[in-house]
Amino acid sequence: METLTGPLAGFTPWPDDLAERYIAEGYWGDTVLGDVLRGGDPRATALVAGDERLTYAELDRRADRAAAGFLRLGVRGGDRVVVQLPNTVAFAVVFLALVRIGAAPVLALPAHRRSEISYLCELAEAVAYVVPDVHGGFDYRELAREVVAATGVPHVVVDGDAAEFTPLASLDAEPVPYERPDPASVGVFLLSGGTTGLPKLIPRTHRDYVYNVEASADVCGFTDRTVYLVVLPVAHNFALACPGVLGVWARGGTVVLAPSGSPDEAFPLIERERVTACAVVPPIALLWLDAASWSGEDLSSLELLQVGGAKLAAERAAQVPGTLGCKLQQVFGMAEGLLNYTRLDDPAELVEISQGRPLSPADEIRVVDSEGRDVPPGEVGELLTRGPYTLRGYYRAPEHNARSFTPDGFYRTGDLVRVLPSGHLVVEGREKDQINRGGDKVSAEELEGHLLAHPAVHDAAVVGVPDPVMGERTCAFLIVRGEAPTLREIKEFLKERGVAAYKFPDRIEVTDAFPRTPVGKVSKRTLLARLG
């Protein structure tokens, strides 16, 4: 059931009976994403980034002024705008401005390059692309030139020195009235971790994402006292909405943006701003556990560390409260929707061994075997889910949707889990052909596609190799023609193809043939076993 025309073309709505139920039971309301700041005291601090501090009133005004600027540029409700901004004030202003006028930001990560961005601009038929000038030593205006040449995206907006493009500062205009978006319309597009050749876009409606944010803020106990440090990319669902930046604003607290999760940068900010909560991926949690013993900073304000994106080992989980002096919360989430959180009052053992339980009473969970039959309670199977904030279809991807959803609308997560008697889930592995590299997701098929374009590569199979710090690292098995390329050459080749660096293999293994399963597919399990 896809809407085929109009601004929502390619979006799969929830069926009427479920939509009515979610409204009647109060999961969905009329609040839109642009309202999210309105909960804060106008004089309270909404955002801290470097030396900049913005009150709720100031951020609200900056967002309205930028909204007027985007309208003047010709951006309209229903349009899509690819936003690729790091953890800066500009992200906050641009995100709020766009959602207020009903133009959906397509949230790319700073690490994405020509291959990803061009594809997103084309798939979303973006009317604009927003970038920083230079960040992390990389010139995004160069990237924008390539993207414009490849896709013809009409406008490029640059935070900073814009060169030939539109400066973000020039969009600062006297506020104008704008039409409030429909809460049922798409508010924002998130990127899927991906299992296919090309990344997928996840449409999140205003009302489902507002519910995601509000319910998460409740479960995590966020209040106007919360001081939340952002160390992950703010464009990632975890840091944005679980409860993230939006959850803090919905409760009137303070968001502090850090450039990265490195203890050198994050710890001084925790001390200076008296940070109370932070969300990290396991490799950062491990760094913090190590650094806490020798760092001189006062971390005593920290009350809650959320860890998710990849599995945190139980032994490490157990060290968090004693070493960092705060509560641990495990978060097993996905941009597609479903969020599982351990609760703040769960017994320590559950917080250590489980990845939490579903956020919403309306989340429906099934655990099934390879034939799609429910497994007996407590056994491992694939997690299927549907609910008031889980997508019903990827954007403009009918064929993929036919595989990724059951006929009755359950999303096949590709994650293998087991359910404890308490209802908490333990993640036991993965069925999807993806590498989880410390929380960064790499689609094996996508990377294999890029590798196959190399003239010396005859065939490629990409697997995740267990790693004590990253959880997994990426190994590419290659069958080559002639002389084998080195890892360095492969990385250089991928860089030239405009592939994000986190997708580069960490290791290559040259082989003569791939082992096959009885049905003739490459047996990645056997390949992995070869590494010993």
Ligand code: OOB
């Ligand atoms: C989060 O979102 P995505 O979309 O980058 O990745 C989702 C996938 C899940 O399907 C699962 O395979 C894996 O990441 N994952 C975990 C996990 N949290 C996510 N695997 C094991 N243990 C965990 N705690 O990663 C994400 C979105 C919102 C909040 C937190 C994480």
